[in-house]
Amino acid sequence: MEKLIIFDTTLRDGEQAPGASLNKAEKLEVAQQLKVLGVDVIEAGFPIASPGDFAAVEMIARHIKGPVICGLARAIKADMDAAYLATRPAARARIHVFLATSKVHMQYKLKKAKEEILRLAVESVKYARKKCSDIEFSPEDASRSERDFLFKVIEEVINSGASTINIPDTVGYTEPDEFADLIEDIKNNVPNIEKAVISVHCHNDLGLAVANSLAAIRKGARQAECTINGIGERAGNASLEEIVMNVKTRVDLFPGIQTSIKASEIYKTSKLVSKLTGFVVAPNKAVVGGNAFRHESGIHQDGVLKERSTYEIIRPEDVGFTGTGLVLGKHSGRHAFSQRLKVLGFKLNETQLQKAFVRFKELADKKKNIFDEDLITIVEDQIKTVSETWHLDNFVVTSGSAIRPSATVELKKKGKHFIATSSGDGPVDACYKAIDKITGIKLQLLDYRLQGVTQGKDALGEVGLKLKSGGKEINASASSTDIIEASVRAYINAINKIAEF
Numbered sequence: 001m002e003k004l005i006i007f008d009t010t011l012r013d014g015e016q017a018p019g020a021s022l023n024k025a026e027k028l029e030v031a032q033q034l035k036v037l038g039v040d041v042i043e044a045g046f047p048i049a050s051p052g053d054f055a056a057v058e059m060i061a062r063h064i065k066g067p068v069i070c071g072l073a074r075a076i077k078a079d080m081d082a083a084y085l086a087t088r089p090a091a092r093a094r095i096h097v098f099l100a101t102s103k104v105h106m107q108y109k110l111k112k113a114k115e116e117i118l119r120l121a122v123e124s125v126k127y128a129r130k131k132c133s134d135i136e137f138s139p140e141d142a143s144r145s146e147r148d149f150l151f152k153v154i155e156e157v158i159n160s161g162a163s164t165i166n167i168p169d170t171v172g173y174t175e176p177d178e179f180a181d182l183i184e185d186i187k188n189n190v191p192n193i194e195k196a197v198i199s200v201h202c203h204n205d206l207g208l209a210v211a212n213s214l215a216a217i218r219k220g221a222r223q224a225e226c227t228i229n230g231i232g233e234r235a236g237n238a239s240l241e242e243i244v245m246n247v248k249t250r251v252d253l254f255p256g257i258q259t260s261i262k263a264s265e266i267y268k269t270s271k272l273v274s275k276l277t278g279f280v281v282a283p284n285k286a287v288v289g290g291n292a293f294r295h296e297s298g299i300h301q302d303g304v305l306k307e308r309s310t311y312e313i314i315r316p317e318d319v320g321f322t323g324t325g326l327v328l329g330k331h332s333g334r335h336a337f338s339q340r341l342k343v344l345g346f347k348l349n350e351t352q353l354q355k356a357f358v359r360f361k362e363l364a365d366k367k368k369n370i371f372d373e374d375l376i377t378i379v380e381d382q383i384k385t386v387s388e389t390w391h392l393d394n395f396v397v398t399s400g401s402a403i404r405p406s407a408t409v410e411l412k413k414k415g416k417h418f419i420a421t422s423s424g425d426g427p428v429d430a431c432y433k434a435i436d437k438i439t440g441i442k443l444q445l446l447d448y449r450l451q452g453v454t455q456g457k458d459a460l461g462e463v464g465l466k467l468k469s470g471g472k473e474i475n476a477s478a479s480s481t482d483i484i485e486a487s488v489r490a491y492i493n494a495i496n497k498i499a500e501f
């Protein structure tokens with residue numbers, strides 16, 4: 001068996017997606033789940049980018065044992081020093097150095113000639129190697145780089161101590177056959193390539209990130225860089241779950257290749273990343289979309305009932321999709337509740353369990369049928385890692401087709417009670433204006449999304465917000481059977497998130 005190393009960059013390239021920013025505690029929560037999922041390498045961030053990034057990488061390096069913890073660095077000493085210091089607490093650390101090798105990047109972005117790029121690449125890898133035994137080098141924009149120059153850079157950085165050579169398709173320009181040829185050419189033209197692992201890092205600008213990664217794996221790449229749900233710069237990165245499930249499902253095309261991913265954790269990881277980043281997963285998204293395992297047509301349903309494999313190439317439970325079967329109701333007790341959470345893969349401490357149970361009981365009073373999806377949503381709401389600086393005490397809205405909506409909102413902060421009233425363009429707007437009056441925080445609403453967690457008139461509504469405050473974009477979400485309440489709670493969650501930045 002040959003190992004395909006899964007290098008997860010959700011917390012670095014994924015978090016570079018506009019509006020996906022996570023706070024420190026959220027990053028740790030994602031890293032913890034990535035460890036449970038079984039990724040081999042966690043690229044935890046770009047430590048030089050900001051003190052917050054540095055602190056998050058360091059915290060992950062300190063707390064997450066098992067996967068290699070990697071920090072990104074340009075071919076600049078200060079970057080490599082920061083990556084070294086931030087990853088130093090890790091049991092196994094890696095510094096990932098990148099430097100562009102394409103003509104367009106060298107000429108316009110770096111304003112450097114080939115000779116200087118080669119010298120910088122070599123010196124940087126040597127410098128980083130003195131600090132850390134595990135060095136990855138990426139010739140940025142490799143897929144648009146002149147081949148002979150690319151081969152030379154790769155050969156020299158391997159001689160200088162890089163043990164992983166990552167081939168990025170930085171702008172998502174390549175096509176599967178072309179990318180496969182590039183990997184083959186690298187193997188045939190870089191004399192010392194056997195001393196390094198070939199990695200691939202594909203972007204999705206033309207929708208081919210996964211296809212390109214798979215084509216490269218079939219030609220011998222043995223590390224795939226990817227993100228949960230495919231989030232990332234612009235159109236995103238190759239999606240981890242799609243790469244893993246392709247390799248697993250098409251053993252005939254990927255003979256003898258194995259990953260260490262625990263596939264049954266995929267769905268939960270996807271939900272967590274979606275929740276914390278506020279990036280909703282499209283219903284038709286492969287492997288983790290809400291419709292990925294739903295058979296609507298009668299012919300398909302009939303086929304699946306007779307023999308699942310007629311229309312199912314992946315069993316939902318293989319990726320941890322538990323379905324939306326009716327599980328609990330108003331009369332379910334704490335034991336049944338905690339048992340079900342265990343089945344869903346949650347490990348809650350006593351306080352979290354108690355909070356979630358209270359919320360479950362409140363929900364069960366309003367909603368007859370409680371589905372797994374409801375449970376996942378309320379539990380994730382409860383264990384959110386944002387501390388409650390502002391707490392919602394009460395709200396009242398008046399709305400109708402012939403009156404201007406108004407709202408009175410009552411909040412608490414450190415035991416102190418605040419109340420404000422405002423009118424607005426709608427009941428949600430009125431609530432938000434009343435909250436703004438109380439907190440005095442200026443927020444610009446960029447996006448408001450409402451979706452039903454399950455079906456039915458009493459379904460839990462989940463509101464996802466994207467807001468801007470002081471140049472920073474924040475995502476927040478909340479759920480309730482009352483969509484105004486979900487909207488208000490999501491807004492307060494965003495305000496509490498700002499308090500933590």
Ligand code: KIV
Pocket residue numbers: 013098138140141166168169170171201203
């Ligand atoms: O897309 C890219 O080229 C990158 C590098 C830093 C590897 O993200």
Ligand code: ZN
Pocket residue numbers: 013168170201203233
């Ligand atoms: Zn990238």
